[in-house]
Amino acid sequence: MAYPAGGTDNILLITDSYKVTHHYQYPPNTTVVCSYFESRGGKFPSTVFFGLQYIIKRFLEGPVVTKEKIEEARDLYNAHFGHEYFNEEGWNYILENHDGKLPMRIKAVPEGSVVPYKNVLFTVENTDPKCFWLTNYFETLLVQTWYPMTVATNSRSQKEVIAKYLDETADSMDGLGFKLHDFGFRGSTSVESAGIGGTAHLVNFCGSDTITAITTAKRFYGCDMAGFSIPAAEHSTITTWGRDGEKEAFINMLTQFPNGPMACVSDSYDIWNACENVWGKELKDMIITRGQNGGVLVVRPDSGDPAEVVIKVLNILGNAFKTTENSKGYKMLPPYLRVIQGDGISYESLGEILEAMKSNGWSADNIVFGSGGALLQRMDRDTQKCAYKCSYAVIGGKEVNVYKNPITDVGKKSKKGRLTLEYENGKYTTVEEGKGNPTLDALVTVFENGKLLKDYTFAEVRENAELELRMQSGAL
Numbered sequence: 001m002a003y004p005a006g007g008t009d010n011i012l013l014i015t016d017s018y019k020v021t022h023h024y025q026y027p028p029n030t031t032v033v034c035s036y037f038e039s040r041g042g043k044f045p046s047t048v049f050f051g052l053q054y055i056i057k058r059f060l061e062g063p064v065v066t067k068e069k070i071e072e073a074r075d076l077y078n079a080h081f082g083h084e085y086f087n088e089e090g091w092n093y094i095l096e097n098h099d100g101k102l103p104m105r106i107k108a109v110p111e112g113s114v115v116p117y118k119n120v121l122f123t124v125e126n127t128d129p130k131c132f133w134l135t136n137y138f139e140t141l142l143v144q145t146w147y148p149m150t151v152a153t154n155s156r157s158q159k160e161v162i163a164k165y166l167d168e169t170a171d172s173m174d175g176l177g178f179k180l181h182d183f184g185f186r187g188s189t190s191v192e193s194a195g196i197g198g199t200a201h202l203v204n205f206c207g208s209d210t211i212t213a214i215t216t217a218k219r220f221y222g223c224d225m226a227g228f229s230i231p232a233a234e235h236s237t238i239t240t241w242g243r244d245g246e247k248e249a250f251i252n253m254l255t256q257f258p259n260g261p262m263a264c265v266s267d268s269y270d271i272w273n274a275c276e277n278v279w280g281k282e283l284k285d286m287i288i289t290r291g292q293n294g295g296v297l298v299v300r301p302d303s304g305d306p307a308e309v310v311i312k313v314l315n316i317l318g319n320a321f322k323t324t325e326n327s328k329g330y331k332m333l334p335p336y337l338r339v340i341q342g343d344g345i346s347y348e349s350l351g352e353i354l355e356a357m358k359s360n361g362w363s364a365d366n367i368v369f370g371s372g373g374a375l376l377q378r379m380d381r382d383t384q385k386c387a388y389k390c391s392y393a394v395i396g397g398k399e400v401n402v403y404k405n406p407i408t409d410v411g412k413k414s415k416k417g418r419l420t421l422e423y424e425n426g427k428y429t430t431v432e433e434g435k436g437n438p439t440l441d442a443l444v445t446v447f448e449n450g451k452l453l454k455d456y457t458f459a460e461v462r463e464n465a466e467l468e469l470r471m472q473s474g475a476l
């Protein structure tokens with residue numbers, strides 16, 4: 001099934017220019033090239049593997065090589081190089097002998113798996129000896145899994161931080177799934193990347209304002225509704241009432257959304273006044289009554305030093321609405337009142353805020369976070385050092401273990417030979433040079449000769465990525 005494309009979906013053009021000249025550069029009689037993808041290390045010790053399925057479904061599945069695409073590519077590359085380097089014969093061979101389907105095999109660790117770095121995450125090889133040049137032609141596209149993987153990893157690391165504080169200061173972990181909301185659509189580089197990164201976040205959480213993540217998760221992971229949101233104000237819907245009209249704006253929010261959760265940004269002018277005098281006095285009874293109909297007011301600061309502002313807002317609201325003590329001995333606001341902090345949230349700042357709340361006696365259950373740029377954008381391929389390298393070839397019928405080992409960077413040393421990822425007693429081990437035990441190999445053949453062989457559901461992906469702590473706590 002072809003998936004609606006954006007940009008060019010001529011996969012002959014979705015590569016780096018130099019790769020168009022690489023079929024001239026391998027040794028004569030090369031018949032197999034096998035490459036692998038890994039995270040060599042980086043910010044987080046383990047990586048959530050996610051997003052290969054999107055690339056396979058969007059670009060690789062089915063008869064992706066056509067006469068028209070070959071001609072388009074030929075003309076473009078001839079103009080691009082000013083010379084006929086394009087492997088027209090090679091692509092025509094695929095069209096004629098494989099009905100335009102890619103004679104390639106991809107074996108990957110299941111989506112959502114959390115794998116310590118320096119382990120093989122997927123391998124790619126050609127399945128037709130004449131198409132040895134195909135394996136690394138697709139490096140460019142396949143390495144783009146770095147993005148959904150890194151978003152999912154960073155997002156999951158924040159889930160671990162929040163889970164720790166819920167475990168220490170909250171009655172349960174029940175609210176964990178909604179504790180980090182995706183605010184990142186506008187700060188993403190494109191609608192497509194917002195969809196990819198937003199879906200990666202939803203592997204770990206269920207709250208998002210990035211609508212293209214909902215559609216991406218549905219289209220590529222079969223999830224009907226991967227994320228949820230609630231009515232919320234933005235500054236314009238408060239400030240259009242005028243500085244003197246902030247109370248009226250707040251009353252309007254309470255009455256337009258009489259029950260369920262509703263978030264109201266309250267820092268347009270003076271957050272302290274808004275919390276102490278408007279929410280805490282003038283509208284206090286309305287909020288309590290609304291609470292009796294199941295309404296929850298989520299007060300939203302949106303400026304200042306996050307930890308400092310959150311503590312001050314909690315203290316002001318706590319004084320106005322009275323707090324209770326939960327089973328862990330930490331303060332809770334009444335059930336109809338919560339706080340959301342959506343400014344300056346990142347893996348680094350989250351811990352600071354939650355630690356400040358804890359040391360001020362506040363349960364992590366009182367707050368929800370929103371994150372934008374740090375969640376979907378503030379990362380690159382180097383954050384988890386994602387790389388694709390050739391490890392094995394067959395040349396003139398002889399097997400060759402291929403590797404690089406630069407004297408200028410031992411960290412860039414690559415793995416040799418046929419690789420397997422063995423999973424035993426909760427531990428991953430990459431076995432090189434074909435010495436692995438195939439029955440222990442965690443790599444699954446997900447793509448072969450144009451067919452997607454394993455279609456992970458989003459539920460499977462989420463389960464694979466679930467936290468240990470959460471599983472232990474039986475919150476599943």
Ligand SMILES: O=C1OCCC/C1=C\Nc1ccccc1
Nearest residue numbers: 183184209229230232263340342
């Ligand atoms: O501020 C924002 O920036 C951009 C993304 C959306 C957004 C806020 N949304 C929201 C959702 C649920 C509760 C509170 C706020």
